[in-house]
Amino acid sequence: MKENEIELKIQALVDGELTESEAEQMRECMDNDVRLQILYAQLIQTKDLISKYEMPRVLPESGDFYWAKIAQEIRTGEPTNQGSNNSLVIKWLFHRLAPLLGIATIVLLITLQQPSVPDLAIELESDHELELLSDEIDVMTFNSVDDSMSIVWLEYSMDIQRDYMELWLD
C-alpha cells in the first residue's frame, strides 16, 4: 500500500468507515509506526475540534422579515404552480395539434387563393400592361411591337405553391 493510501485508511479508521478486518489491519500497521500513531491522534483531535466547536450563527435579520419573504414566496408560488400546470396542458395540446393546424392553414390558404387567380385569357394589344390584384405577385411587362412579343415577369411569394403557379401559367 502506498503511503498516501495508508494515511487515507488511517483517516477512515478514525471516521469508523472501515470494516472490522480492515480496521484490524490498520491497527497492526500503526503498532509498528510511530508516525502513523501521531497522525491517528492528530486526526482524532482535529475531528473533535471541528465537530464540537461549530460557530453558532444567528439570522442577520428579524424573524418576521425573514418569514414574510418565505410566506410571500409560498403564496405567490402556489398560483404560479397551478399556472404552470395549465401551461403544461396548453403546451401538450399545442404540440399535439400544431401539425394538424399547419396542414389546415395551408389548405385554407390554397382554397382562399384560388378565386383570386387572375384570368389570363387576355388578348394582348400593342400597348398594354398586365396588372394583378393579388398583393403576393409582382408583375413587370415588356412589350416589343417590332417582334410582336410581350414578356411578362412574375415575382411571387414562396407561400404560393409552385405547382399551382405552373398550372396557372400554363
Place this chain on the structure above:
Amino acid sequence: MREVPDYSTVDEPRLVDGAKSGDMQSFEELVSRYRDRVYARAYSIMRNEDLAVDLSQNAWVKAWQRLAQFHGDASFATWLNRIVTNLCLDELRRQKRLRTDSIEEIEEATGPVENRMEIQDVDPIAKLNQKELRERIDDAMDKLSDSHRTVLVLYEYEQLEYKEIADQMDTSVGTVMSRLFYARKKLAALLGEALKREGLIE
C-alpha cells in the same frame, strides 16, 4: 369564539402534520424554531450572509412544497438541513466554486505541504475559552477552498458518510477521502499558525 392555539407550545410532529394539511401558522412556527439552524448551515457552506439568507429561505419554500415527501424517517431538522445543503451545492456548482484549485489537487495526490510540517502539540488550545476557540476554527474554515470546506461540513456537521458525500457532490469516494484528509490537515495547520501568531505555541 374560537380559541387561537398557542403554536409555540405545540410539539413538532403536530406542527408538521398541521403544515402538511396547509396550515401556514404551523409552518411559521417550524420556521421560527429552525431558522437560525438552517441559516447557519447555509452560511457554513457559502460563507456569505446574503446568499445564506436567500438560500435558507428558498429551502423553507422547497420544504413547504415537499412536505408530503417528509415521512419522519429522519428528524424534521435533519430533513431541512438536507434541503438547504443541496441548494448550497447547486449554487456552488452554478458558480463553479466546487472546482478544486490545481495546486490543491497536486498536493492531495502527492501529499500536502502540511504533511511535511512538524506535527504540533495542539494542547495550547486549552488556554483558549470556547468562544475564542470557535472563532479560530471558523477563521480557519474560512480559509479553506469551497470544495474542501464543503466536504468537512457535510462530514462533520451533517454527519454524512463518505458514499453519501460522494453522491451529493457527484464525485468518487476516493476523492471525498482525499479532500477530507487534506481539509483536516490544512485546518490543523492553519489553526497551528494562528496559535503561533498569538504566542500560544512556539
